[in-house]
Amino acid sequence: MSTLHTVNKSPFVNRTLESCLNHCKDGDAVLMIEDGVYGGLGGTAVSAIVAEKAGSVSIHVLTPDMEARGLSADRLLDGITCVGYDGFVELVTKHDRTQAWL
C-alpha cells in the first residue's frame, strides 16, 4: 500500500513541500507539478531536505511544467525522475491513493 503525493506550490513561498515530505512513508512517490517543480532543483534552500528523502521515496517532476519555466533536467537534484503526462497517469495507477498537497 503506497501513496502518490502531488505538490503544486513553490517551496520558497510556503512549507507545503516540507510538510508533504514529513508525511511520506517509505515506498511512496512525490510528483512535483506546476510551481512545485522548483522544489526539484539542485543548489537551493530546500535541496537538502529533498535529497534526504530521495532514497526512501521516489521523486518526480512533470516535464511540461519544467519546460514551461525554462528549467532543464540537468538543473535537477540527482535521483529525481522527469515524467510526462503519461507518466503522471502511470504514477496514479501504480499507487493506492493520491494525496494533493495544496
Added chain:
Amino acid sequence: MSDVKKFLYVNRKAPYGTIYALESLEVVLIGAAFDQDVSLAFLDDGVFQLTRDQNTDGIGVKNFSPTFRALGDYDVTRLYVEKESLDERGLTADDLQEIMYEDEDDDWAEKPAIRIVSRAEMTDIMAEQDVILSF
C-alpha cells in the same frame, strides 16, 4: 473492499484568510449524507481552525468554528490534530475548542472528538485511507 470507504479530509489552511477551511467543512457536511467512514485531519496552519473564542464580528464574515461541534450529529467523530503543528505555533490542546460527540456504541456517552496525534501517527492515518480530500 466493502462499499464503505475511508475518507480523510486534510485541513492545512488557517480559517479566514482563504476560503479553503469553510469549503472543507461544507464538503464534509455534504459528504456526511453518504454513510462513509469520515474523519478529519488538522495539520500545519489547519490547526488554527479549531482555536476557541473565535469572533469574526469585526471582519464581516461568518464565524464557522461552532459548526465543528455539529459534526458528531453527522457521525463524524474523529478530528485528528497534529501535535507538532500545535507546538510549532505555540498552541496546546487547551487552546482548542471542546468538541464532543455521543458514542452510540457506549450508551451515548459524551466523548471528545479531537484526538491529538503525533506526526508519525498522522502519517499512518493518511496511509490507511481509501480517499484523501485536501483543503
